[in-house]
Amino acid sequence: MTITITAFERSPDGGKGLARDTRVRWALEEAGLPYEVRLVSFAAMKEAAHLAVHPFGQIPTYEEGDLVLFETGAIVYHIAQGHAGLLPQDPEARARAITWMFAALNTVEPPILEIQTARFAEGDKPWTADRLPLIEARIRARLDPLSARLGDADWLDGAFSAGDLMMVSVLLRLRPSGLLDAHPRLAAYVARGEARPAYQRAFAAQLAVNAPSAG
Ligand code: GTB
Secondary structure (H helix, E strand, O other): OOEEEEEEOOOOOOOOOOOHHHOOOOOOOHHOOEEEEEEEOOOHHHHHHHOOOOOOOOOOEEOOOOOOEEEEHHHHHHHHHHHHOOOOOHHHHHHHHHHHHHHHHHHHHHHHHHHHHHHHHHOOOHHHHHHHHHHHHHHHHHHHHHHHHOOOOOOOOOOOOHHHHHHHHHHHOOOOOOOOOHOOHHHHHHHHHHOOHHHHHHHHHHHHHHOOHHH
16 A cells, blocks of 8 residues: 655755654655655645645645554554564563653653744744753753663664654754754764664655755
8 A cells, every 4th residue: 555645845954854754754764665755835734635634734644545644653653563673572672662752752852842943933032042041951851861871772772663763853853953962872872873774765865855956
């Protein structure tokens, strides 16, 4: 059955791979699943046809026959549970990998989103200068224990899993802030994720859309 995802017709990041379709492309590549991409403009995302697929008018979405999904956590979980390579077979290891997916989305990503909102959407507001150090402290309060837990391991819990895919994807969004470089273990962890052939293919595919001349 054909898998179709949606992505920005033109990502605001110009092909840095920071929009959330990249993590879905990555999961599909890890699972060895071919997929098609329907590109949507910002205007089209808010029109009825796309709202029928994504109630909040966002990307990415996932369609496979009659199955229509939105939310990258749900999409990556769906891909991971149906195909080898992204979740361990052992039930307890599997539950721990899923825990890391939730931790990435619910505990680590929120303050990272806050800093992007503060810098880009509210950069000109009078409160931003006071707010930024508070947000940075909240990010460090996540990165410090995450780095300690990772220690010298390659991945968060044994072999690479969907938990690492999601955590690396979330941490990648920190790169423009410079905060990741203050945590060398996490910077190396992100680099290991980016070095995976499946990530490379996912990144190249989104780059071909967003910066076609760069290839
Ligand atoms: N919780 C949802 C999920 O995980 O799927 C969040 C989906 C989401 O925020 N989608 C964004 C979107 O569609 C694109 S990824 N935004 C349009 C809208 O809400 O109207 C967020 C994003 C956008 C741009 C960059 N960038 O340019 O660096 C990075 C991330």
